[in-house]
Amino acid sequence: MDTNVLIEIKARNESDTKGFAEESLIYFKAGDTILLFGDLGSGKTYLTKLYGQMLGVDIDVTSPSFSIINQYQGDVLINHLDFYRVQNSNELFNLGLDDIFNMNSINFIEWPQIIEKQINWDHYRIYIEFVDENPSSRYFKLISMRN
Amino acid sequence: MLKDTYILGVETSCDETSAAIIKDNKVLSNVVSSQEVHEQFGGVVPELASRAHIRLVTPIIDKAFKEAKISKDQLTGIAVTYGPGLVGALLVGLNFCKGLAQSLNVPFIGINHIEGHIYGNFLSNPEITFPHLTLIVSGGHTQLVLMDKHLSYNIIGKTRDDAVGEAFDKGAKLLGLPYPGGPMIDNHAKEGDSSFHKFPRAFLKGDNFDFSYSGLKTSLLVYLKDKTDVFIKSNFSDICASYQEAAVDVLVIKALNAAKKFKVKSVGIVGGVAANSLLRKKLAEEIIQHKMDFFLPDYQFCTDNAAMIARAGAERLSAGIESGMSLNAYPSLKLNQ
Numbered sequence: 322m323d324t325n326v327l328i329e330i331k332a333r334n335e336s337d338t339k340g341f342a343e344e345s346l347i348y349f350k351a352g353d354t355i356l357l358f359g360d361l362g363s364g365k366t367y368l369t370k371l372y373g374q375m376l377g378v379d380i381d382v383t384s385p386s387f388s389i390i391n392q393y394q395g396d397v398l399i400n401h402l403d404f405y406r407v408q409n410s411n412e413l414f415n416l417g418l419d420d421i422f423n424m425n426s427i428n429f430i431e432w433p434q435i436i437e438k439q440i441n442w443d444h445y446r447i448y449i450e451f452v453d454e455n456p457s458s459r460y461f462k463l464i465s466m467r468n
Numbered sequence: 469m470l471k472d473t474y475i476l477g478v479e480t481s482c483d484e485t486s487a488a489i490i491k492d493n494k495v496l497s498n499v500v501s502s503q504e505v506h507e508q509f510g511g512v513v514p515e516l517a518s519r520a521h522i523r524l525v526t527p528i529i530d531k532a533f534k535e536a537k538i539s540k541d542q543l544t545g546i547a548v549t550y551g552p553g554l555v556g557a558l559l560v561g562l563n564f565c566k567g568l569a570q571s572l573n574v575p576f577i578g579i580n581h582i583e584g585h586i587y588g589n590f591l592s593n594p595e596i597t598f599p600h601l602t603l604i605v606s607g608g609h610t611q612l613v614l615m616d617k618h619l620s621y622n623i624i625g626k627t628r629d630d631a632v633g634e635a636f637d638k639g640a641k642l643l644g645l646p647y648p649g650g651p652m653i654d655n656h657a658k659e660g661d662s663s664f665h666k667f668p669r670a671f672l673k674g675d676n677f678d679f680s681y682s683g684l685k686t687s688l689l690v691y692l693k694d695k696t697d698v699f700i701k702s703n704f705s706d707i708c709a710s711y712q713e714a715a716v717d718v719l720v721i722k723a724l725n726a727a728k729k730f731k732v733k734s735v736g737i738v739g740g741v742a743a744n745s746l747l748r749k750k751l752a753e754e755i756i757q758h759k760m761d762f763f764l765p766d767y768q769f770c771t772d773n774a775a776m777i778a779r780a781g782a783e784r785l786s787a788g789i790e791s792g793m794s795l796n797a798y799p800s801l802k803l804n805q
Contacts, residue, residue: 361638362689384630387608392800417556456690
């Protein structure tokens with residue numbers, strides 16, 4: 322797949338992070354899937370919460386680590402998934418979670434490592450990394466993956 | 469008051485496939501898949517097996533009848549979880565129960581999983597008095613629910629990001645324990661000094677009973693960053709105790725403040741984190757000191773199980789409430805929906 326870096330920034334504070342969320346959201350439309358990569362505590366859920374607010378979701382976007390999927394109706398349908406505690410991608414198909422790719426929704430997926438190889442169609446990836454000197458600073462990178 | 473009711477409860481909302489039969493407030497059987505699979509596989513529970521509801525639902529319901537020593541025609545009703553949870557998982561239990569209710573011609577009722585947890589406490593403590601405040605704490609939920617009477621729920625506080633059980637499980641992971649390791653933090657903390665490090669308590673601005681736990685997890689991450697493995701290892705119990713106390717303090721203070729504000733007669737804790745020893749001890753002390761009653765469910769009704777679903781179903785059916793055969797599964801069902 323062709324990878325294309327669309328945005329790469331160092332966010333020093335919450336307001337920079339919001340800036341990244343706003344700038345990246347411009348690329349997403351109904352039907353898109355965004356894989357979120359980043360260690361525990363890097364802010365994947367927080368970023369999705371910002372997207373939710375910007376897309377008109379009027380309730381709190383909370384962590385889907387336990388529930389595996391949370392769904393929100395904003396200006397567009399949002400599926401927020403988290404495969405942290407899923408060990409085998411077969412489980413996702415058993416549970417019917419592959420349906421989300423045909424819902425015309427925007428799908429944000431945390432801990433997508435177990436399915437990243439199976440997503441062989443156009444999608445986006447966001448990488449979040451810690452910046453050593455400051456606990457609230459992060460590197461954000463938005464990449465488009467195209468066939 | 470429940471009288472001569474025999475209710476089958478079925479729960480397939482998440483990881484567990486479970487079936488139970490209760491007679492009024494008495495549990496005749498309560499079969500839970502992880503225990504069954506555990507026996508089958510001799511210690512190791514494969515995640516996939518534990519979530520294979522379709523394969524497990526029939527044998528588990530059969531086993532529930534066998535252990536209860538009643539026949540299917542003795543049932544007076546069927547209760548099943550219809551949300552919140554994974555839609556594919558919920559539909560297994562829901563469709564099975566619809567079919568069974570139709571073939572036996574008995575009333576059928578859909579139950580909210582969280583309502584089930586609250587009624588798990590009534591199974592252990594039928595004498596619970598109203599107004600009653602329940603603190604629901606698990607891997608996926610952190611809520612304060614006020615009840616003025618049976619089947620009436622007012623959610624007065626909930627988490628805005630992570631559930632407290634997730635703060636425990638992910639905190640354990642950051643400390644190098646296997647996931648989910650919440651109960652292990654509790655064990656290590658018993659030998660530790662909670663004043664070793666002050667982790668932040670998130671009380672949020674304004675007059676509310678909401679919770680936030682993602683900051684606590686991040687504060688542990690930041691704290692551990694510049695610590696050596698030797699330091700972490702030699703102060704492990706103290707770090708666990710400090711972290712656990714930060715998580716529990718907020719629960720205790722918020723629950724106590726809510727109990728006082730709404731002048732409740734009794735307070736209960738339900739959900740998997742209700743097994744946490746510090747939470748049980750601290751909240752019980754505060755509630756009893758303020759002259760309210762404190763109720764805890766038996767351990768088997770803390771984690772996901774079908775007896776609690778049957779008990780909530782008994783309450784609804786006795787109040788004349790039934791579900792129609794068109795009832796669907798609702799992945800994000802709210803308690804007062």
